[in-house]
Amino acid sequence: MPSNKPQFIFRTDKEIIDKLKDIAEEENRTANKQLEHIVKKYIEEYEAKHKREERKSSLGKSSGSRTG
Numbered sequence: 001m002p003s004n005k006p007q008f009i010f011r012t013d014k015e016i017i018d019k020l021k022d023i024a025e026e027e028n029r030t031a032n033k034q035l036e037h038i039v040k041k042y043i044e045e046y047e048a049k050h051k052r053e054e055r056k057s058s059l060g061k062s063s064g065s066r067t068g
Contacts (some may be wrong), residue, residue: 010035 017031026032 020034021031024031027037029037040042
């Protein structure tokens, strides 16, 4: 059954694709699912990191505006 998910074309070196396929095979995934897994994990890490930075900068702004 065809997927309704949007498609994204990814171009890279053959060596990277070959390594991705090797890792996917070891993880019992297709190369596509492996790439999806890698991207999702990266996004989670990125968002977690930037949310912490947003809290730090907003804390700095709010503490700097207080008067004692």
